[in-house]
Amino acid sequence: MLTLLSGSSNMASTDAIKVAVPLGLGLASAAYLTIKLAVGNGFSIDKSIPMVSLRPGDTTHDKEYNEDPDAFLRRCEEEYGPVFNVYYTSKPYTVISGPLIREVFMNEDFSAIDAIEDLTGMRTFLNSMVKSNLDIDSRTVHDIVRDNISPNLPFFTPRIVKELEKNLEKQLGVCPAEEGGKLVEKPMSVLQEMVANAMANVFVGSEIAQSRKVIDTFITLAADFGALLSSGVHRTSSWRTFLKRTEINVFHPLQTHVRVLVEATTPVILERRRQEAEAIERGIEYQRPDDILQRLLDNVDKYHFVDLEDVCGHLLILVLASVHTTTDTSTNLLYYMAAYPEYLDKLYEEQQQVLDAVQQERELLRQECLRKGEPFDADTDPSHDRDLSAAAIKRMVCMDSFVREVFRSRTERLSLMHLARKSVRLSSGILISKGSNVIINMRSAHQGPDQGEDVTEFRPWRFVGKSKAATKVGVDFLPFGMGRHACPGRFLAMQELKTIGVMMVSKYSKIDVQDSTKLKKTLRSRMGEPADTGLIFTSRF
Numbered sequence: 001m002l003t004l005l006s007g008s009s010n011m012a013s014t015d016a017i018k019v020a021v022p023l024g025l026g027l028a029s030a031a032y033l034t035i036k037l038a039v040g041n042g043f044s045i046d047k048s049i050p051m052v053s054l055r056p057g058d059t060t061h062d063k064e065y066n067e068d069p070d071a072f073l074r075r076c077e078e079e080y081g082p083v084f085n086v087y088y089t090s091k092p093y094t095v096i097s098g099p100l101i102r103e104v105f106m107n108e109d110f111s112a113i114d115a116i117e118d119l120t121g122m123r124t125f126l127n128s129m130v131k132s133n134l135d136i137d138s139r140t141v142h143d144i145v146r147d148n149i150s151p152n153l154p155f156f157t158p159r160i161v162k163e164l165e166k167n168l169e170k171q172l173g174v175c176p177a178e179e180g181g182k183l184v185e186k187p188m189s190v191l192q193e194m195v196a197n198a199m200a201n202v203f204v205g206s207e208i209a210q211s212r213k214v215i216d217t218f219i220t221l222a223a224d225f226g227a228l229l230s231s232g233v234h235r236t237s238s239w240r241t242f243l244k245r246t247e248i249n250v251f252h253p254l255q256t257h258v259r260v261l262v263e264a265t266t267p268v269i270l271e272r273r274r275q276e277a278e279a280i281e282r283g284i285e286y287q288r289p290d291d292i293l294q295r296l297l298d299n300v301d302k303y304h305f306v307d308l309e310d311v312c313g314h315l316l317i318l319v320l321a322s323v324h325t326t327t328d329t330s331t332n333l334l335y336y337m338a339a340y341p342e343y344l345d346k347l348y349e350e351q352q353q354v355l356d357a358v359q360q361e362r363e364l365l366r367q368e369c370l371r372k373g374e375p376f377d378a379d380t381d382p383s384h385d386r387d388l389s390a391a392a393i394k395r396m397v398c399m400d401s402f403v404r405e406v407f408r409s410r411t412e413r414l415s416l417m418h419l420a421r422k423s424v425r426l427s428s429g430i431l432i433s434k435g436s437n438v439i440i441n442m443r444s445a446h447q448g449p450d451q452g453e454d455v456t457e458f459r460p461w462r463f464v465g466k467s468k469a470a471t472k473v474g475v476d477f478l479p480f481g482m483g484r485h486a487c488p489g490r491f492l493a494m495q496e497l498k499t500i501g502v503m504m505v506s507k508y509s510k511i512d513v514q515d516s517t518k519l520k521k522t523l524r525s526r527m528g529e530p531a532d533t534g535l536i537f538t539s540r541f
């Protein structure tokens, strides 16, 4: 049986660390975008790869890119074709565009995790929270999500909806039109509470999720992690990097969060064990709590965990991958709703139509039950007719398309770098030599011919009727990567994002941006970049 606690408890206060570089594991590349680095491995040795010309006075391409990423990349593609070299964030990258992108994601010799590790030393930080699965290529967290979260979303959805609703009510509530609505200067903090509580409920169960300390850990972990990471990457020499990594290895600063989770989970696990033993003694079936913590405890051998600290460390890696990414994108979704108010009523109408249809179908089932003299069950209980179930949300195709279009429009144009572990020759004949870095031209993917018309415009119904659900990854949709390493949490993330969207349009008829001059910049903000203007919400009723 799993030992609850090991003897060691390397701890250090993270109080001194105030700098926040928000981060999710899968989006470590996004964190990378927030930091400028002056070291690199050099370009591929293939001299046929063209180098993009620099503007007079520029020493890297950063300035030109940042002024207008689309215009810069269009120029590069027109002048040099699909593969070209740039200095981006002061670092040498070979940009891969169009159909060749697939060859990067489908070839295990290109490693995203190596590229991130090379830049940030992220593994040292993650490994400071866990004791097993320390290999850089470990798939454990991926497998935990794939095996336990994605297939069980319909069961988790009612809890997610309840938490999102409760916290939206608590944080925002009624915003009367006659009072001019309610200004929220930092909408992200509203979403943070909603998402952290929903995730906590799924990950550790409702009892532990009631702990304010646990919720705070879910919220601040990404910031603390980002702070450590950024202090690790502002390095000028390998000596400083070595010192930083040694410090992490010795003091384990993220252990503060592990301790919080261990302390909160220990009494609950002991009580669960007591109840299980009692059930066995009485010969009755033990109702296993349905959360990820319990599933991990039940599969200690499968995932090679060594003790509860280790289980909690893995849960926190999951938190890192999920809470901030989902909070950030749902906040951004609200800014899109503010920017395109003309679409909100259609989204509201869609949800009413779907819920009406579900209600009618359930009414037919009820009549059938009455005819047969059978009692009502979960599928027929009238009090759940208008629940935002996973099945109901799935039928809201306009909302799905809206969210996919937000991702298509917002996603950073150069992203998801990969390091070549071995030299790779692309089908075009170009050689990406071992140790060099490639980066994906998202513009070519997200504004390519597959996207239909007006590819530079926001067209929220672009994907309706096209069998391109927001979770469907491919070379035409890369916010979650693709191939073997594609984000396994996207099903949960999308479920939450769409639920948040549905709740927002049903409760609020209008979302206005506080300072409309800042709106355009906010829509294209990078993952983790705080919006510097608030939102004004007006209740629908």
Ligand code: HEM
Residues within 6 Å of the ligand: 024, 025, 026, 027, 112, 141, 142, 145, 149, 318, 321, 322, 323, 325, 326, 329, 479, 480, 481, 482, 484, 485, 486, 487, 488, 489, 490, 492, 493
């Ligand atoms: C809007 C929210 C999210 C975005 C934009 C996002 C994006 C990404 C991206 C771009 C990757 C890297 C894919 C690649 O290397 O090709 C990734 C990986 C990952 N994501 Fe997410 N993610 C989100 C939410 C989540 C959630 C909710 C979870 C967990 C429940 C999660 C768990 C993971 C894990 C475990 C990986 C590593 C997969 C691997 O290396 O095999 N993500 N994510």
